[in-house]
Amino acid sequence: MRNLKNPSEIIDSIQHQLPALYFVFGRAKSETLAVELGMQWDFLDINEKKRVKQIIIAAEAEYPDMFVHRDRSTLKKLLVQGIGYHHAGLSMGLKRIVERLYEERLIWVLFCTETFAAGVNFPAASTVFESCRKWDGREFRQLLNREFFQMAGRAGRRGFDQHGHVFIQISDSYPAETGFFKESGIEKVQGRLTVSANTVLNLLMWKSDQEIEHFLKSNFSAFQKRRNLKETTKDIAEAQIIIQEKNNVFCEDRENNTCPLISKKLKRELQKLKSRKYRQIHGSSNRITEIKKTLKILNQKHCNSEKCFEAVETLRKVNQKLLSLQLKKKKTAKETQRYTADFNKMRRLLERLGYVDGRVLFSRGKFALHLHIQEIFVAELVFSGILENSPPDVVAGILAGVDYVPGRREFVKDHVYNIDPVTQLRAELTKLSVPQEYLVWSPVPGYIVSAWYQGQDFAHLLENTSLQEGDIISIIRREIDLLRQIEKAIMAGGPVSLKENNSVLLEKIRNIKRTLDRDQMMILL
Amino acid sequence: MDKIRKTSKKKTKKRSKSKKYPASKMAQPVLVPEEQWQLDEFQVKAIEAVLSGQNVLVAAPTGTGKTLIAEKLAEKALGEGREVVYTSPLKALSNQKFADFKKLFGVEQVGLVTGDITINGEAPLTVMTTEIFRNKCFEDPEQLVNVAYVIFDEIHYLDDPHRGTAWEEAILFAPPHIKILGLSATVPNIEEVATWISEVRQSKMLVVVEQKRAVPLEFCWITADDYLLNESQAKHQVKKLIEKKSEKSRYFRN
Numbered sequence: 001m002r003n004l005k006n007p008s009e010i011i012d013s014i015q016h017q018l019p020a021l022y023f024v025f026g027r028a029k030s031e032t033l034a035v036e037l038g039m040q041w042d043f044l045d046i047n048e049k050k051r052v053k054q055i056i057i058a059a060e061a062e063y064p065d066m067f068v069h070r071d072r073s074t075l076k077k078l079l080v081q082g083i084g085y086h087h088a089g090l091s092m093g094l095k096r097i098v099e100r101l102y103e104e105r106l107i108w109v110l111f112c113t114e115t116f117a118a119g120v121n122f123p124a125a126s127t128v129f130e131s132c133r134k135w136d137g138r139e140f141r142q143l144l145n146r147e148f149f150q151m152a153g154r155a156g157r158r159g160f161d162q163h164g165h166v167f168i169q170i171s172d173s174y175p176a177e178t179g180f181f182k183e184s185g186i187e188k189v190q191g192r193l194t195v196s197a198n199t200v201l202n203l204l205m206w207k208s209d210q211e212i213e214h215f216l217k218s219n220f221s222a223f224q225k226r227r228n229l230k231e232t233t234k235d236i237a238e239a240q241i242i243i244q245e246k247n248n249v250f251c252e253d254r255e256n257n258t259c260p261l262i263s264k265k266l267k268r269e270l271q272k273l274k275s276r277k278y279r280q281i282h283g284s285s286n287r288i289t290e291i292k293k294t295l296k297i298l299n300q301k302h303c304n305s306e307k308c309f310e311a312v313e314t315l316r317k318v319n320q321k322l323l324s325l326q327l328k329k330k331k332t333a334k335e336t337q338r339y340t341a342d343f344n345k346m347r348r349l350l351e352r353l354g355y356v357d358g359r360v361l362f363s364r365g366k367f368a369l370h371l372h373i374q375e376i377f378v379a380e381l382v383f384s385g386i387l388e389n390s391p392p393d394v395v396a397g398i399l400a401g402v403d404y405v406p407g408r409r410e411f412v413k414d415h416v417y418n419i420d421p422v423t424q425l426r427a428e429l430t431k432l433s434v435p436q437e438y439l440v441w442s443p444v445p446g447y448i449v450s451a452w453y454q455g456q457d458f459a460h461l462l463e464n465t466s467l468q469e470g471d472i473i474s475i476i477r478r479e480i481d482l483l484r485q486i487e488k489a490i491m492a493g494g495p496v497s498l499k500e501n502n503s504v505l506l507e508k509i510r511n512i513k514r515t516l517d518r519d520q521m522m523i524l525l
Numbered sequence: 526m527d528k529i530r531k532t533s534k535k536k537t538k539k540r541s542k543s544k545k546y547p548a549s550k551m552a553q554p555v556l557v558p559e560e561q562w563q564l565d566e567f568q569v570k571a572i573e574a575v576l577s578g579q580n581v582l583v584a585a586p587t588g589t590g591k592t593l594i595a596e597k598l599a600e601k602a603l604g605e606g607r608e609v610v611y612t613s614p615l616k617a618l619s620n621q622k623f624a625d626f627k628k629l630f631g632v633e634q635v636g637l638v639t640g641d642i643t644i645n646g647e648a649p650l651t652v653m654t655t656e657i658f659r660n661k662c663f664e665d666p667e668q669l670v671n672v673a674y675v676i677f678d679e680i681h682y683l684d685d686p687h688r689g690t691a692w693e694e695a696i697l698f699a700p701p702h703i704k705i706l707g708l709s710a711t712v713p714n715i716e717e718v719a720t721w722i723s724e725v726r727q728s729k730m731l732v733v734v735e736q737k738r739a740v741p742l743e744f745c746w747i748t749a750d751d752y753l754l755n756e757s758q759a760k761h762q763v764k765k766l767i768e769k770k771s772e773k774s775r776y777f778r779n
Contacts (some may be wrong), residue, residue, distance in 0.1 A: 153587035156740025163743040172749040175766030187713040192689030202663040481640035
């Protein structure tokens with residue numbers, strides 16, 4: 001981690017503009033900064049502290065160990081000083097408490113990540129940006145103007161503050177990353193359609209050819225590209241008109257020996273020939289006299305050469321532009337066809353895998369209609385019999401890995417069951433040239449969910465992984481989501497091959513779902 | 526031992542700071558509840574339009590009161606015995622909206638459907654994630670027969686590289702009788718979005734834009750030694766730092 005600047009002095013400079021939301025892009029950073037501030041600041045008086053303690057005690061009555069793990073006892077201490085942190089790693093209960101205290105104006109400086117600014121309105125007197133770069137799942141990048149203003153705009157409480165104050169830190173070591181954002185620079189909205197297996201199956205199942213065509217040709221991205229295409233075509237036409245006009249400027253003597261346009265060229269040649277290197281070459285002196293003669297004639301010619309020179313210059317520029325416009329047009333025209341190409345590609349894949357033939361959906365296809373995450377892989381997990389033949393705790397573990405990409409330094413205790421069938425299935429599908437992006441699966445989170453299914457408590461999970469409370473909850477909630485999709489798909493018909501066992505599988509899936517959705521995993525409403 | 530020393534140091538420092546502090550703490554605001562704000566012009570315009578049954582796209586900065594427009598619309602539709610779907614991009618937001626709406630309209634009137642939870646799913650005002658609404662448009666559009674409006678909160682999520690597709694598919698395939706109220710952060714091509722929506726849905730869409738923030742922002746940059754700078758000073762400082770840095774790296778390279 002980079003060196004972090006102690007926030008105490010900053011808070012000192014802005015102490016008349018509190019409460020502040022202190023945006024930090026990184027969970028560990030937000031915790032470290034909160035602790036540092038806590039060493040020097042305490043914002044609450046005795047009565048306020050009492051109030052905070054009451055709220056904490058009430059919450060702990062519901063979840064006695066919410067402040068026990070992952071050093072959250074530090075957070076508890078900080079909250080009593082009017083300082084907090086809030087990020088996706090926290091359990092739902094902790095997030096709830098921090099939000100509540102903030103709303104009750106019992107938190108004066110809250111170190112938080114972007115999620116705190118999304119949607120729910122938590123206004124502050126000021127917002128502080130520790131940095132303006134964030135990890136977007138693939139890389140560190142500068143915030144978009146839109147993202148910045150979403151966060152910065154939390155500063156300023158309506159009906160109270162004259163201004164919302166936004167403070168941006170300049171880092172001595174990374175000065176180039178300092179944020180200077182402009183509302184006028186806010187990015188355009190672009191179309192982002194992706195043609196998933198689920199989309200193709202739903203289109204084939206429910207929509208007419210005409211509607212499918214409409215979908216592929218009238219989506220927002222295609223609409224924008226068509227607009228671009230129109231504009232580019234117009235620009236090309238304009239460029240061509242200019243070219244025509246400028247070509248009319250010249251007389252019929254253009255660039256023959258009597259045209260001043262060649263004088264520059266001749267002068268340049270003359271210069272070259274006079275240099276030491278060329279002077280000795282045979283024929284140079286003849287050429288020099290020849291050029292001198294021509295230049296003399298040219299000087300005597302009285303035509304409007306200024307205009308011709310200007311026209312040549314313009315033509316050069318416009319021709320260059322025309323070339324790039326034509327390239328752009330070609331590219332955009334191809335892009336407007338992209339979705340049709342994507343659709344056909346996915347359709348061919350689904351046909352090859354036996355999900356669909358023309359308009360007819362086979363049982364795999366009908367099943368995958370109800371899946372929204374890694375639909376091909378999940379359907380294959382069901383139809384291969386893996387879910388049917390494995391005990392429920394193993395099913396719970398396997399499904400946890402669907403669409404999961406483990407972080408770099410992540411640790412989870414190894415699963416104890418055999419994952420060979422899953423590995424084999426992925427290998428077979430790869431052989432059938434199913435792209436890897438449709439086979440995203442990891443064994444890593446398996447232990448967490450299978451242990452939770454077997455009735456272990458939250459503390460046990462936390463002891464067996466480096467993941468934070470919020471990550472564990474999100475893994476299990478995502479699995480509940482996936483289990484619901486599978487449940488729906490089985491109820492809508494299910495695999496014909498497993499027909500008689502469908503009810504067994506259905507019961508298994510429901511049982512896992514019910515068992516997972518308990519205690520700390522339940523959504524607080 | 527070490528720990529004790531730390532705490533004692535903390536205490537002395539704390540006390541001296543908190544003495545400095547009360548000045549701004551006295552000025553605790555009594556915030557006016559959102560319902561009691563006077564309506565802004567853009568809100569009036571948008572509310573009138575949705576109450577008369579038009580497609581409306583509102584673009585306004587954070588915290589200017591877009592939600593109120595949605596609430597007025599829901600109130601009217603529920604009063605007429607019609608249904609409204611409210612979609613939001615994040616589960617946490619859906620949960621929050623569900624709680625808010627329950628307070629406003631009563632528990633029986635409001636439902637919540639996300640990927641992993643369903644509560645009172647048949648209610649006339651249902652809060653959903655956009656993905657769920659998109660799925661309904663494909664799978665059982667009959668269920669949406671009585672829906673008068675779909676409200677897309679944070680509709681600029683259209684631009685989200687991974688999830689934007691759900692918004693597009695929902696807009697393209699929502700049954701044609703359903704009107705749209707889109708709530709967006711400020712984006713420069715809001716007109717383009719509206720033109721597209723009205724084209725694919727073959728139904729006019731009114732655009733209401735508010736540029737002004739409810740509370741204007743003031744920017745300040747903070748140097749490593751805690752000086753507060755304005756923009757031009759900050760730019761100057763950054764330039765100096767970059768130059769210094771490149772000099773340094775040149776020095777080390779040589």
